[in-house]
Structure formats: C-alpha cells, structure tokens
Amino acid sequence: MTIPSTRRRVLLGLTTGGLVGLLAACGGGTTTGGAAPTAPPPATSVSSSANQVTAVLTDFHIQLSPQTYHPGPYTFTAENKGHTEHALELDGPGGNSRTGILQPGRSTTLTVNLKSGTYQVFCPVDGHKDLGMKTQITVGGAPAPTDRVNAPAPPPGNGY
Template identity: 55%
Template sequence: MTKTRTRALLALPAVALAGLLAACGGGDGGGSSTPPPAQKSTAPAGATRVTADLADFRITLSRQTFTPGTYAFVATNTGHHDHALEVEGPGGENRSSTVSPGESTTLTVTLKDGKYEVYCPVDGHKDLGMKTEITVAGAPVNKPGTPTSPSSPSSPGNGY
C-alpha cells in the first residue's frame, strides 16, 4: 500500500506539469509537436555577420579577413553529427551552443588584433580537422612610400 501511495504522489506533479505545458502550448490549433530551432540565426545590430558552415569534419567561413570589432558567427550544422563553434584567442574564449544536424546558432564575439583558433569543441572533432585559424589586424597605416599588405587569409577550414 505504501508503494502505491508513493507512486501516486510522484505521478501527481508530473501530470500537473503535463497539463500546464499543454495549456501553455502554441495555440496554432495544428497540434504540431515540431520543436523550435536551437537559437535564432540572425546577427545582432552593429555586428558583422560571418557564416560558418560546420560539416563533418571541416569548418568553412564566409570571410577570410578580419579587423577588430564585433562579429556574429552564424554557424549552421550541415553535417550528420552534433557540432558547435568555439573562437579562442586574444579576445578570450567563446563557445556557441551545440546544434544538431540542420540547426543553426549565432555566436557573437568581439575580436581584437591577433590570431584566433576557430574550431568545433565537440567530441574530439578539432583533432579530426574541424578547425581553422583567423588573423585579426587593424587597418594598415599607409605611410608615404610604404606599400600596404593585406592581412593574411585564414585556411579554408580543413585544418591548418
């Protein structure tokens, strides 16, 4: 009798929670149980948008040159495994949420001058080649008679 009462008492909060969740549901009337995307994939105001294609097992960025500033890395998982994006360097270490195949997430990072490593921190993916490097350099100072040189581009995302 005690086990039955304990089970009933444990089930009561679960039933109440299920009822509350059903009452708070969409209201679209369609009865769809499609979950929302992991995170919105739009860049915040003032940030430069960079797309990052996270495939098995490489990262491809939409731009190769960076100057100091705020960037929104919109990472889309086009692979068959869960992936995330991490940017590590002089501006600190920043990591996105982990996304399932087909999902996107946005990682907003303020980059300073220097070299950064961009990689997938999930389950050893970095060691499988899911990494690249970017160099952030300020606008070159153009003194008379001195040629300007563009900042060195990053690798295409198939390792260094």
Template identity: 40%
Template sequence: MRVDVDANGISSHRRRTFGVLLGVVTMLTALCAGATTATAAQPAPAGGGPNVVTVRMVDFRLEQPDWLPPGRYTFRAINAGGAPHALEINGPGVENARTPVVQAGGAADLTVTLGPGVYDFWCPVGDHRQMGMQLYVKVG
C-alpha cells in the same frame, strides 16, 4: 582574302579568337572568386550592430573566412553535417566563447569582439578538432 595558317593548320584568326575567349573566361573567374570572398563578412547593419559571418560546420571541417578585419562579429554556426557540432573561439581577449551543441541542420549564433591577432576556431565536440574541425583566423 589571305588567311595565315600555321604548321598545325590553325589560322591566325582562330588563334586570336581563342586567346580573347581565354582572357574573358579568366577575368570572369577572377571576378566571381572575388565576389564570393567579399560576401563572407557582411557589412555592419545601421546602428553599429555586429557583422554576421556564416560558419558552415561540415563533417569534419569549418568553412569560413580565415581573415577578418577587427570588429564585433556574430558568427552564425550552421551544422551542415550529419553529426552534432559546436563552435568555440579562443584568442586575444576572447576565451572559451562557445555555442551550444548544434544538431544536424540546426544553427546557433555566437557574438564576440575580435581585435588584431590570431584566433583559434574549432569544434569542441568529441575528437572533431583532431579530425580537422579547426581553423586559425587572422584578424587585422
């Protein structure tokens, strides 16, 4: 059996095997990333109820999708940080929609209808917005 070896002593068979493995790992990574993104906004329950989107409020950032299709949403604001937080939303047709202040480990829901446009999501507690707890979400 003949084995081709390059200048570094690596066989062509080994090089092909490595290439195939690298391709498989890349494909699996892409699929996992797509699955994570797809579960951010859950489908509406039967009966036309709102979509549920989890918003993790962490010291000091918001973790949630930055794009959503138009529709009715319940934003489940979960305080995953140590400080008290809240969620406020402003945008086309939505003004000052806000959860109560949520203590560490707690959660609150906020239901709004979002049409096409850009919405401003932020934490209105203290100077949390200026510290980075703010996110623009594109709808449409």
C-alpha cells in the same frame, strides 16, 4: 444696364513639394521560440554594427565565409550541415567563447568582440578538432573607422 459678371480667378497653388516619402522600416520580426528558422538573414539588409560571418560545420570541417577581420564585434552564424552534433568555439586574444552543441540542421549565432591577433576556430565536440574541424583567423591591426576616431589612417590595400 447689365452688370457684367465678374470673373473670378481661382489660383490653385499646387505645390509639389509636399510629398514626403514615408519609408516604413520593416523591423526585424521577433523570433518565436517554436520552429527554428532555417533561412539565414539576407546579408544586404543587416543594420547591426556587428560584422557577419557564416561558419558552416560539416563532418569534419569548418568553412568560414570569406572575411577580412578587423578588431571589433563579429557575429558568427554557425550552421551545422553535418550528420552529427557540432559546435563552434573561438579561442584568441579576447578570450574564448563558444556556441552550445548544435544538432544536425540547426544553426545559432555567436557574437565575439575580436581583438588583434590570431584566433583558433574549432569544434569543441570530442575529437572533432583532431578530425579536421579547426581553422584560424587573423584579426588585422586597423580598427573600423567608426571604432576609434583618432586612429591613424590604415595603409592602403589592407595588407592581408
């Protein structure tokens, strides 16, 4: 009498639910003090809570990137694209703050906690303001939604 071989059934329970996408967050590289990076950070990957504004300084004009201003922190990136030294200063309800003197081709950042009202934006280098390096921004009344929870809903359309 032969004993039939038993068939063993191996059930491979393969579940597909185990794949977890590991998103490696490429953190911002530390800035070394040597060579000055000239490439501005891509605006789409900014995770900072501060809003980003670009201020291009030329001889003798200040060009701000299009922006609607609300109370809160803003980081101004001042780029000196002129042929002489410039700087950027903001003067308004929150006080005034300025960058250091920028040599041609240099850039720096200036973080300002904007408050409601009008700010004068100009170059504090001698005479440059009168030569045309001045503009102004108006900070609207509606705070950022994450700023104050109990603030009333802003009117539609931003009225700007």
